[in-house]
Amino acid sequence: MKTAFMIAYKGTRYAGWQVQDKFPSVQKTLQNAIEDLLGRSVKLSGCSRTDSGVHAREYWCHIDSLAGVPDEKLPLALNLRLPDDISVLKAVTVDDSFHSRYSAKGKQYVYVIRNSYIKDPFSPDTAYLYKKPLDADEITRIGAGYLGTHDFRSFMAARSKITDTVRTVTEFRAERDGEYIKIYVSANGFLYNMVRIMVGTVLDIISGRIRVGVAEIIERKERKAAGRTAPAQGLFLNRVFY
Numbered sequence: 001m002k003t004a005f006m007i008a009y010k011g012t013r014y015a016g017w018q019v020q021d022k023f024p025s026v027q028k029t030l031q032n033a034i035e036d037l038l039g040r041s042v043k044l045s046g047c048s049r050t051d052s053g054v055h056a057r058e059y060w061c062h063i064d065s066l067a068g069v070p071d072e073k074l075p076l077a078l079n080l081r082l083p084d085d086i087s088v089l090k091a092v093t094v095d096d097s098f099h100s101r102y103s104a105k106g107k108q109y110v111y112v113i114r115n116s117y118i119k120d121p122f123s124p125d126t127a128y129l130y131k132k133p134l135d136a137d138e139i140t141r142i143g144a145g146y147l148g149t150h151d152f153r154s155f156m157a158a159r160s161k162i163t164d165t166v167r168t169v170t171e172f173r174a175e176r177d178g179e180y181i182k183i184y185v186s187a188n189g190f191l192y193n194m195v196r197i198m199v200g201t202v203l204d205i206i207s208g209r210i211r212v213g214v215a216e217i218i219e220r221k222e223r224k225a226a227g228r229t230a231p232a233q234g235l236f237l238n239r240v241f242y
Contacts, residue, residue: 001095002063002066002093003065003093004062004063004091006058006090007056007060007089008057008059008086008087009026009056009059009085009087009229010125010126011051011052012053012126012233013083013085014052015052016050016051017049017050017059027061028082030241032141033078033082038068038069039175042065044062045063046100047061047100047101047240048101048240051232051235052232053232053238054232054236055236056236056237058150058238058239060242067091071092071093082199096163105242106170106186107186107187107189107190108184108185108239109236109237110184110185110236111185111195111234111236112126112127112181113130114127114181116129116179127233128234130203136174138206139206143173143198145215146172147172150169151218152165152218153221154197155217155223156192158192162191166187167190168188168238170188171184177239183202186239196230196231197223197229200229201227202227203230204228
């Protein structure tokens with residue numbers, strides 16, 4: 001049996017989830033807290049390698065053994081050992097076949113845009129300030145071109161070494177809530193920077209910087225065909241589907 005954790009974190013001061021040699025990471029910070037609590041070394045595996053500055057409202061990870069502490073007591077015990085920008089929401093016992101990454105059937109991300117001319121001192125780390133007017137329905141209409149199973153090579157960071165670039169996108173929709181626009185993107189898997197490039201491309205189509213549609217960009221199968229990479233601070237891992 002294993003112990004799995006659902007956590008949330010603000011990624012602003014971390015170099016992503018993955019352990020880094022010279023920079024703080026969410027994985028290392030949480031692993032240190034678990035080891036301090038249990039008094040032994042553990043191997044902590046996560047569901048995704050989120051980028052530097054990206055956040056998570058629901059992120060799953062696990063250790064390859066039982067914690068030895070009742071599941072209901074683990075969140076409080078670990079949160080006492082964690083900084084304020086990482087929180088353990090719950091802990092559950094899972095069987096040996098479970099893996100946070102490989103058992104996942106899909107993920108949902110949400111990209112948050114603050115659509116205003118006026119800066120907000122409380123949101124620069126958790127939303128992308130976009131000053132030109134945006135229409136949520138137009139974003140949804142353009143983004144419908146992403147839906148389905150396609151080769152998303154155009155929407156992968158140029159330095160990525162992944163060779164299998166086919167993914168199935170099941171959701172791309174935008175909602176407005178006051179001055180905020182939230183873009184929801186779900187798929188069976190994502191390439192490096194994929195959501196941020198998808199969002200940046202839609203914004204570039206709306207602004208007129210790109211004059212072709214999403215379908216043509218997908219068919220080009222090259223990074224330079226797509227738009228810019230939207231800033232990291234607006235992106236949240238929102239749900240993981242098992």
